[in-house]
Amino acid sequence: MTLYTGFQNLVLLGLGAVAFGCEIFAFIDAFRQPEAAYVAASKRTRTFWLLITGVAVLLGFVTLFNPLSIFGLAAFVGAAVYLADVRPALRQVRGLGGRSHNGW
Numbered sequence: 001m002t003l004y005t006g007f008q009n010l011v012l013l014g015l016g017a018v019a020f021g022c023e024i025f026a027f028i029d030a031f032r033q034p035e036a037a038y039v040a041a042s043k044r045t046r047t048f049w050l051l052i053t054g055v056a057v058l059l060g061f062v063t064l065f066n067p068l069s070i071f072g073l074a075a076f077v078g079a080a081v082y083l084a085d086v087r088p089a090l091r092q093v094r095g096l097g098g099r100s101h102n103g104w
Contacts, residue, residue: 009065016060016067019076023060026079026087027053033090041089049086052078 030049038046056075063072 012067013065016064016072019067019072019079020057020060020064022083023053023056023075023079026082027057029087030082033094037090037093038086041086041093043086043089049082053082 027050030046030053033046035046038044038049043049056078059071059075060067060079063069063075066072067076
């Protein structure tokens with residue numbers, strides 16, 4: 001039974017590390033974007049997203065060994081919303097990547 005518990009703890013640590021990495025990436029990316037890009041993309045302010053992703057980093061660090069707690073999930077969701085919705089809009093506004101629109 002100890003082997004099984006050890007494996008579960010290892011899996012949780014892996015999930016926590018991946019979530020924490022996403023949260024750090026989201027915070028750094030939010031920090032690097034200029035305020036004007038948020039306005040041009042019709043998203044909330046840079047300060048708002050820095051606050052959301054910064055709290056996500058702090059909560060992600062605290063819940064590193066228990067990422068499935070309510071606080072760990074909330075931290076990941078905050079970072080995931082930034083990465084899935086805000087970041088692509090900012091990149092499109094700034095002309096940094098995105099998909100080509102050639103009919104495909």
